[in-house]
Amino acid sequence: MLAPLDEIAQAIDAHDSFLIAAHVGPDGDAIGSGLALQQAIRACGKEAWTISTDSVPVSCRFLPDWQSVSSAPPRQPQCAIIIDCDGSRDRVAAPYHFVQNAKFRVLIDHHRTSKPIFDVNWLDIAMPATAQMIYELLKHLQTPLTPEIAQCLLCGLSTDTGNFRFSNTTPACLRAAADLVESGADPAQIALKLFDERSLEATKLLAIALNKMQVDCDGELMWTTLTTQDFQSVLVGDESSENVVNILRNVRGARLAIVMRERADETGPITRVSVRADPQLRADLFCAQFGGGGHAAAAGCRVRYRPFEESVKLIISNARHWLSEEHPVIEE
Numbered sequence: 001m002l003a004p005l006d007e008i009a010q011a012i013d014a015h016d017s018f019l020i021a022a023h024v025g026p027d028g029d030a031i032g033s034g035l036a037l038q039q040a041i042r043a044c045g046k047e048a049w050t051i052s053t054d055s056v057p058v059s060c061r062f063l064p065d066w067q068s069v070s071s072a073p074p075r076q077p078q079c080a081i082i083i084d085c086d087g088s089r090d091r092v093a094a095p096y097h098f099v100q101n102a103k104f105r106v107l108i109d110h111h112r113t114s115k116p117i118f119d120v121n122w123l124d125i126a127m128p129a130t131a132q133m134i135y136e137l138l139k140h141l142q143t144p145l146t147p148e149i150a151q152c153l154l155c156g157l158s159t160d161t162g163n164f165r166f167s168n169t170t171p172a173c174l175r176a177a178a179d180l181v182e183s184g185a186d187p188a189q190i191a192l193k194l195f196d197e198r199s200l201e202a203t204k205l206l207a208i209a210l211n212k213m214q215v216d217c218d219g220e221l222m223w224t225t226l227t228t229q230d231f232q233s234v235l236v237g238d239e240s241s242e243n244v245v246n247i248l249r250n251v252r253g254a255r256l257a258i259v260m261r262e263r264a265d266e267t268g269p270i271t272r273v274s275v276r277a278d279p280q281l282r283a284d285l286f287c288a289q290f291g292g293g294g295h296a297a298a299a300g301c302r303v304r305y306r307p308f309e310e311s312v313k314l315i316i317s318n319a320r321h322w323l324s325e326e327h328p329v330i331e332e
């Protein structure tokens with residue numbers, strides 16, 4: 001039996017057109033990994049399209065070639081490579097028939113909730129970021145690391161390690177980062193764009209969210225909400241609320257932080273939920289109860305078909321219980 005890296009190399013060799021897609025609400029790992037893989041496949045003289053039906057987050061609109069990301073491929077690709085998520089219809093930010101109708105499907109992911117559902121599945125929860133996996137794939141393929149590819153991969157590593165501050169910052173990850181900087185990636189630009197820069201509107205939204213901050217369970221649970229009206233009052237969308245949950249998580253004594261945002265689509269109201277937690281509290285399992293996913297320390301979900309206030313009550317009462325319950329320890 002071939003190792004996953006060899007199987008993926010074979011899949012790239014055997015096909016001429018590729019769909020690359022990651023999770024809904026893509027982040028710097030999803031977009032950076034996708035763009036790096038796209039550039040590498042195109043460098044082999046093949047067609048590759050990075051797809052995101054949720055667009056590219058503003059914080060990532062400095063990456064080389066980010067404007068090539070589109071909401072659908074121009075035609076059915078032969079091979080679908082799904083990265084940074086579990087590959088299911090609900091999680092993939094691409095029109096799913098393109099995934100289903102692909103002759104061959106590859107899954108590359110580092111989330112612990114993913115299962116081998118495609119033709120080739122490279123699932124490795126020890127990897128700090130999908131970008132680390134793409135880095136190793138490109139090394140395996142002997143693809144030259146251009147400054148553009150290096151910048152995209154460093155963006156992915158930086159996103160998922162909190163700019164090399166989380167406990168998933170492994171020696172291998174730092175070695176890859178060093179190699180990427182040597183190849184032309186710009187860590188200062190990435191840190192500024194991903195972690196520091198914030199629009200004026202997002203800063204105003206942060207003020208609203210902090211004003212409404214709730215302290216629960218003796219300070220172990222911190223939460224807040226942002227309503228449609230809050231978003232309208234500062235004329236911004238959901239992408240401007242990303243960092244609020246981290247600010248709540250950083251309050252001394254907090255173990256679980258939750259931000260709930262009121263949105264809507266053609267199915268009706270949606271409550272978008274971002275969760276940050278002490279990893280022992282398994283944010284991924286907390287969100288899985290509501291059909292979401294993520295990591296032990298950071299996860300998300302969407303609650304549909306209920307008014308916002310009801311969703312908030314449901315999630316917060318669940319969170320209060322969650323804090324006092326035992327959760328499966330993370331098996332290494």
Ligand SMILES: [Mn+2]
Nearest residue numbers: 029084130160
């Ligand atoms: Mn990731």
